[in-house]
Amino acid sequence: MSSFALFYAPSETLGFVPRGLEKLTDAMTQAVAEKKAPGVSMLIARHGHIAYREMVGSLRPGGPRMTDDAIFRIYSMTKPIVSVAAMMLVEEGRLLITDPVSKYIPAFANTKVGVVNGDKLDLAPLRRPITVQDLMRHTSGLTYGFTGGSPVQKLTKAANVVDPNRTLAENVEAMATLPLMHQPGEVWEYSLSTDVLGRVVEVIEHAPLGEVLRERLFGPLDMVDTAFYTPPNKAARRADPFSFDFMTAAGLDTRDASSPPKFEAGGGGLMSTLADYTRFAAMLSFGGTLEARRILGARTLAFMASDHLDANVRRGHYLLWPGHGFGLGFAVRTDAGKAPTAGSVGEFFWGGMMGTAFWVSPRDSLFAVIMVQTPENREHFRVLFRNLVSAAIA
Amino acid sequence: MSSCALPYAPSETLGFIPERLERLTAIMARQVEEKKAPGVSMLIARHGKIAYRQSVGALRPGGPPMSDDAIFRIYSMTKPIVSVATMMLVEEGRLLITDPVSKYIPAFADTKVGVVNGDKLDLAPIRRPITVQDLLRHASGLTYAFTGTSKVQALVAASGVGNQKRTLAEHVEALAALPLMHQPGEVWEYSLSTDVLGRVVEIAEGAKLGEVLRARIFEPLGMADTAFFIPPSKLPREAQPMSPQVYMSLGVDPNPMTEPPRFESGGGGLLSTIGDYARFAAMLSGGGELDGVRILGPRMIRFMASDHLGPHVDRSHALLAPGHGFGLGFGVRLQYGLATTPGSVGDYYWGGWAGTTFRISPQDSLFAIFMTQAPDNREHFGWTFGNLLNAAIL
Numbered sequence: 105m106s107s108f109a110l111f112y113a114p115s116e117t118l119g120f121v122p123r124g125l126e127k128l129t130d131a132m133t134q135a136v137a138e139k140k141a142p143g144v145s146m147l148i149a150r151h152g153h154i155a156y157r158e159m160v161g162s163l164r165p166g167g168p169r170m171t172d173d174a175i176f177r178i179y180s181m182t183k184p185i186v187s188v189a190a191m192m193l194v195e196e197g198r199l200l201i202t203d204p205v206s207k208y209i210p211a212f213a214n215t216k217v218g219v220v221n222g223d224k225l226d227l228a229p230l231r232r233p234i235t236v237q238d239l240m241r242h243t244s245g246l247t248y249g250f251t252g253g254s255p256v257q258k259l260t261k262a263a264n265v266v267d268p269n270r271t272l273a274e275n276v277e278a279m280a281t282l283p284l285m286h287q288p289g290e291v292w293e294y295s296l297s298t299d300v301l302g303r304v305v306e307v308i309e310h311a312p313l314g315e316v317l318r319e320r321l322f323g324p325l326d327m328v329d330t331a332f333y334t335p336p337n338k339a340a341r342r343a344d345p346f347s348f349d350f351m352t353a354a355g356l357d358t359r360d361a362s363s364p365p366k367f368e369a370g371g372g373g374l375m376s377t378l379a380d381y382t383r384f385a386a387m388l389s390f391g392g393t394l395e396a397r398r399i400l401g402a403r404t405l406a407f408m409a410s411d412h413l414d415a416n417v418r419r420g421h422y423l424l425w426p427g428h429g430f431g432l433g434f435a436v437r438t439d440a441g442k443a444p445t446a447g448s449v450g451e452f453f454w455g456g457m458m459g460t461a462f463w464v465s466p467r468d469s470l471f472a473v474i475m476v477q478t479p480e481n482r483e484h485f486r487v488l489f490r491n492l493v494s495a496a497i498a
Numbered sequence: 499m500s501s502c503a504l505p506y507a508p509s510e511t512l513g514f515i516p517e518r519l520e521r522l523t524a525i526m527a528r529q530v531e532e533k534k535a536p537g538v539s540m541l542i543a544r545h546g547k548i549a550y551r552q553s554v555g556a557l558r559p560g561g562p563p564m565s566d567d568a569i570f571r572i573y574s575m576t577k578p579i580v581s582v583a584t585m586m587l588v589e590e591g592r593l594l595i596t597d598p599v600s601k602y603i604p605a606f607a608d609t610k611v612g613v614v615n616g617d618k619l620d621l622a623p624i625r626r627p628i629t630v631q632d633l634l635r636h637a638s639g640l641t642y643a644f645t646g647t648s649k650v651q652a653l654v655a656a657s658g659v660g661n662q663k664r665t666l667a668e669h670v671e672a673l674a675a676l677p678l679m680h681q682p683g684e685v686w687e688y689s690l691s692t693d694v695l696g697r698v699v700e701i702a703e704g705a706k707l708g709e710v711l712r713a714r715i716f717e718p719l720g721m722a723d724t725a726f727f728i729p730p731s732k733l734p735r736e737a738q739p740m741s742p743q744v745y746m747s748l749g750v751d752p753n754p755m756t757e758p759p760r761f762e763s764g765g766g767g768l769l770s771t772i773g774d775y776a777r778f779a780a781m782l783s784g785g786g787e788l789d790g791v792r793i794l795g796p797r798m799i800r801f802m803a804s805d806h807l808g809p810h811v812d813r814s815h816a817l818l819a820p821g822h823g824f825g826l827g828f829g830v831r832l833q834y835g836l837a838t839t840p841g842s843v844g845d846y847y848w849g850g851w852a853g854t855t856f857r858i859s860p861q862d863s864l865f866a867i868f869m870t871q872a873p874d875n876r877e878h879f880g881w882t883f884g885n886l887l888n889a890a891i892l
Binding site for chain 2: 194195196197200201202237398400401402403404406407410411412413414429431432436
């Protein structure tokens, strides 16, 4: 098990009200008592020190207590990791965010846009190529099969382009044959874009995505328990939800991933621990370095953590919080108000479908991670955690 | 050859990561190996000192190594120089940016706006006069022949504007007889505006543009190799593209001007060196002064480097980078995200058609210059340089 990289300091020396943090623990205990999740694990760091770290409940239904080293399916918290890997290639002059995706995956040169015409779906040509920047900020026009019932989303679901029996290359090739839901650059649409981005990384690196992430990030950052699978000797550490039905319905059930999967999903395939993701978040919070290892330049990171949605981009999607924009792999808070939780402008973050979440606040020199496995209640835990952390700031 | 004038300092004392600057050199060497250009020359300065200066590759295919005193066609990097000369006249009370251009060039009083009407081009009167400010910020309604194929652009192309058969005065007179592409003040349209501006300067000064620039800027700043031509004695220092064909296929004479040309183009006619342009950039970065020579006041520089496009101005032109506005002669960065490379709000910049570019960051007390002759790869080089420069900032 990897360490948390940071030292502890009394929360009151880091600008927290200790009683406020106790209330956070109480609220999570209550949520677990109400069977909203089997257990929760949380960490809050500020000014480079850990102010708070608590575990509540059990590792899985009827299982042992939630542990320090529990392994969680982090789903879309995979996306920031793949985005960072892509930006490392940008810093090495091997990728430009302005590059058309078809430069790396030629099939995307012929992709069409689905235009609903009564009962039919007409196909329109692309007005401009999909760029790598579009993939990172979810304006590629791609969508997901599980986020809605539009004709293109139904086609996406039916095509099963997240097929575990195919490789990333094969799934992405299949994605390129589907119509897009929007013209590139016009709508923020949460999507398979990061899976495509993972494939772009593979093509440039000539290596499977899991290997690239291990060499570039998990190794250097000492994220020893982060991978696209959980090996049998770590199976006992796996946190489970009350039910996998929600994930099964979305076609994203990974309960049995005990060996390297054929499909390494850059959009959501990773498993990780609180300690490992803390190390990743600390690197982000510290301007691209952790323990003297530089992953990205501070300017590149600040660029990623800035809003990349043009004023004309439609932002109505239910997964893009009000008062927020989207950068290169993260949501970015643009307004002090409007949002569903308190917070500071400039905060950047994302979460996973089974309830894990993190955010980094440059302004408050703060980051926090919550790990939980409960897809049905993910939004509840996310908002609760953020409200109570904000309430605990002195 | 002029000296670069600025002292060197170790890059780590100026807030750079030295090994990441070495990476910049290595990556540019790789671009040269891939034959994207025969060679490149780069300079980065911060806090008034040079942190980095490297020349990579050859001066021309099969030629000697790229030298520090290589002479490049800087094309549109002429525009900021002519804009500075104009603002000197403003500081002397001899010109107002609110002046109608027709005050200096009466023919512009009768200019019409082309309105596409089916196959015809109707002519509408101008709703308000073109001002000097419109020329400086590319909102005059003028266009370029090479940036598109609209009816007005076709007329501009057919008129022969820009050839060497006529003087600046004659070209500008001919231009005033052509229809504008837009009503003044409505659209950011990259254009011949700076050529017209050069003519305004000539009229205000009663002298040829090259003479004005020499007396006001090149001599005071010690820019000994900057002119509208390259004298035969300096031809061995001329940087060239991969082949004459690169220029010829784009309609440009591969043979440089070796004597003062008939047409002195304020929009793109200058040749210069990285050392010379560094002196110009150091003057801008230094608030209008270099080595005790004051060119402009700091408030005037700040005014020029601020966005001058109103909220109603159409900014969709491909050459106006996302996240940027336009000041009096420079593109100006308005936000951290959305752009094609990292950078800071307030950065101002421009580039030349053959691949030269520069940027000045007041916030970071930084300026950087990149020179190559590779029109077909100019964006690739500009973006790669921007990415790697920012990656190297601590």
